Amino acid sequence: MSIKEQKALYVHIPFCKKKCDYCDFPSYSGKEGLMLEYTKALCNELKKYKDFVFKTIFIGGGTPTYLSYECILLLKEAFKELKIAENAEFTVEGNPGTFTIEKLKEFKNMGVNRISIGLQAFQNELLKDIGRIHSEEEFLESFKMAKEVGLNNINVDLMFGLPGQSMDQWKESLEKAVELGVTHISCYSLIVEEGTPFHRRAQKGLLDTPSEEIEREMYEYTKKFLEKVGYNQYEISNFAKEGMECRHNLVYWNLEDYIGCGSGAHSFIDGERIENTSNPEEYIELVKINGTGKVDSFENSEEDTIEEFMFMGLRKVEGINKVNFENRFKKDIYSIYGDVIKKHLKNKLIEDDGENIKLTPQGIQLSNMVMSDFMLEKA
Ligand code: SF4
Known part of the structure; x- marks a missing residue:
């Protein structure tokens, strides 16, 4: 099978320990009671794709590292049934404060060879203000754990344009990420999405985000600085050391086929777009009946x-x-x-x-x- 015929697989884990104040992703806190049943449903949906060969896999969320140890073991068994290309890129997303060595070891045993850590900022006051569950120190601990189990291909997500964030704080975050020697850095600007606590705060005039001009300066600085210290910008928000670009995300940007499993996941196969329900409860029920969480599909013209x-x-x-x-x-x-x-x-x-x-x-x-x-x- 040629590389072109091999597919990309996205697996969605919709659980988070706490919702961040800016987040409008299909992720939920307070639904831990569903975790086991959800994982079983997910494993069943994955079975549908046992005839494909996957060149990239991305377990995203939500917070995949928030899954219980038992759920990770189930997922590991499900992946044993799938065909994964020899040199596949296999990423798991995680958030500090939810890592344990045992969990990371099992992800590694599953085949994971890349980890993407949601950090956002190095300053505890900023982390607290945007509703993150972790501190800089907890991030550093998580980072150490990833290294300890041999996950050395590490991305960190950072955000600029945060309320109260100064240019110096942004520079410090970039510098500290670079000092750690991560292979990949994603830099996203804050977008205030409707329905989030940040949106409500903005409407009350209480969200003190940097001006557009400062935000533009932050972005321009990011490009120059990261380029200078050896990270190539290969996409609007993404920077990587030589050869460490995220192959899974390149599938999306090259509009190649991908399969999405789990609630809120989308697939694009042979010109057809397929959408799974974003509701985890409904997802569990749908998989019981149909073997998939699909609620909608259409053929692209x-x-x-x-x-x-x-x-x-x-x-x-x-x-x-x-x-x-x-x-x-x-x-x-x-x-x-x-x-x-x-x-x-x-x-x-x-x-x-x-x-x-x-x-x-x-x-x-x-x-x-x-x-x-x-x-x-x-x-
Ligand atoms: S951890 Fe990520 S997915 Fe979860 S609420 Fe925060 S930003 Fe959203």
Whole structure:
């Protein structure tokens, strides 16, 4: 089986010890009573995919490291039934304050070879204010545990644009992450999502986030600093040491096929989008009846796929390869997007280097606006 035919697998664990104040992901606190039944359902859904070969696996959430030891053992048994490519990238996400050596060892025995740790900031006052359950010290302990069990391919997630966060604090967070020698750093700017405690705070005028200008400076500093100390930016928010880019996320950005299992998970297979229920209780019931948590699906039209290919591809710093576009859609990219590309070439938001079409640094700052121009008119 060629690498192209191998798939990516996303597995969702919807449990968190406590909901962070900015989070609108399909994750829940206070539903620990469902954990065992949920994991059993998840293991059943995974069985459906035992004929595929997986080149990347990502157990995300939620907080996968919050699963009980017993649940991790069940998951380990389920993975034994799946075909995992020899050199597969297998990531688990975790949050400090939920790690134990025993749990990490079992993830490792499952095949996990990469860990992504949600840190967000190194300053305890910021961590407390955004509703994280952990301190810097607990993060360092978790980091040590990961190393101790031999999980050396480590990503940390950091956030900028947090309320009360100064430029110096942001610089300190980046420096400390680099000092630890992590292989990958994801830097996300805070987005205040509706329905979150942060949104309510913002509406009352009590969310003291840095100005847009400071946020832009933070982002520009991030790119320069991380580049200087050996982390290549390969996507709008992601930086990696040479060869350590996250292969699973590249599947999304290259709009390749992926399978999602668990509540809130999505799949994209042969042009079909499949959505699982985001409700864990409903998920358990649906898997009992149908063997899957699917609640909706639709066939992408060619226009849908072209648009998604552009939206996802432009997130990559290398942009979209024109030959890849032509091979996939049997059309020249300029025959579809000639006007839009020329418009943004002229205002220097897009660059065509002969092989690839990509956003310029200014284009990245205005990426939402530029990308919205790539929407196609549909019949
Ligand atoms: S730990 Fe992650 S998934 Fe859970 S509430 Fe916080 S941000 Fe959301």
